[in-house]
Amino acid sequence: MLKVTDLSHRVSLETDTLTILQGVNLEINRGESVAIVGRSGSGKTTLLGLLAGLDTPTEGTVELDGAMISQLGEDERAQLRSRRVGFVFQSFQLLPALTALENVMLPLELSGSTGPEAKAKELLERVGLGERLYHTPRQLSGGEQQRVAIARAFASEPAVLFADEPTGNLDNRTGHDVSDLLMTLNREQGTTLVMVTHDERLAARCGRQFSIEAGVLTEPARSAEAETGAVN
Template sequence: MSRAILEVEGLNQLVQDGESSLSILENISFTINQGEAVAIVGASGSGKSTLLGMLAGLDIPSGGVVRFLGHDLTQLNEDKRATIRAEHVGFVFQSFQLLDHLSALENVMLATELTAMPNREKACRDMLERVGLGDRLNHTPKTLSGGEQQRVALARAFVRKPSVVFADEPTGSLDFATGQRIIDLMFALQKEQGTTLVLVTHDEKLAARCSRQLTVVAGKLVQEAV
């Protein structure tokens, strides 16, 4: 039986807009189990990226509970949430979020600095080889194509074999063909490692590759499609 990785109960997020409050998320509840691939979909401004940030413990909701591996993130301070992310979470962003002054290898190694990982450099080299960048280890981001930069980002996200990888529009900055190769690689890594994948996307084909889709409309979960 699969264990729950993420449990969300009655999640709400309000922001102050002058003298009134604006509801960004309203009464969101769902569970994501180990090894699932789940897409969060919805129109721009629906609240899906805000929801992803809550799941990762990057932000704290106004109300409700987010449990990550049994830890109630809403009751932890930022230092404790950061420790959980360092040990259990990988990220993939639309804009890659690589450091320009570091090589591909150094960017991947940066993700391992806060964890006790034996043979860190070898593990990072092996992961870059796995994503097809074995001959680009010492290249900085500005000398890499967009697809190559996103492969560095995938290597960085998966190198520690995290419990969860959160991906925010991972193909949004790429052309169609390059995006398809990134999608194939991301799901291959997820399957190899048994990682839980939670992604936000506008790409219907990418969402369809996931085992489930959570549809958010105006801050509310209106559909959970298998």
């Protein structure tokens, strides 16, 4: 599903060049759940953005579901993301003027999906928000907003879901419930899940873990609670 080869990323400063990622190599199989763990400033969010085609690397290649996204133009990457990629962010990224139902319907409508309202309702019911369809984000708790965001991310049935600190703004209990939901949907829909987090307990629930420090990715270690059944 994902193949990264000799990936490096640098940014130019006024008097110097800052290396954010250096010589990253990574392969992720279809249906796997993978966590990238690192402290703030380690390069993990930059790596996630490159994997998702939100940016292009200074050196190296990123192949996503057969497409060499590191060599595509911005419009081509955007089209690929709309068809194959879902996102869950720490800050939810819901549109404040839309209801929960409308937020989940939006990507379905943009993609021309048939029956967007019925599908959005089904997804919100699956994440436990069947009674909150017509509430706007400001009328929902943080955990409920993240559930809406997860429903929206899975609405287009993405091949891969990228999650950036998905429980970072939630209390421990709510964060645990949200991580349960992510892992369940990953397993049931066969979606490849790639998340970055500083929470080692959340990372331990993924099938594989990588650590990143100063832009260097270390070898993965199998977690005690590794998910099984990934398809090569």
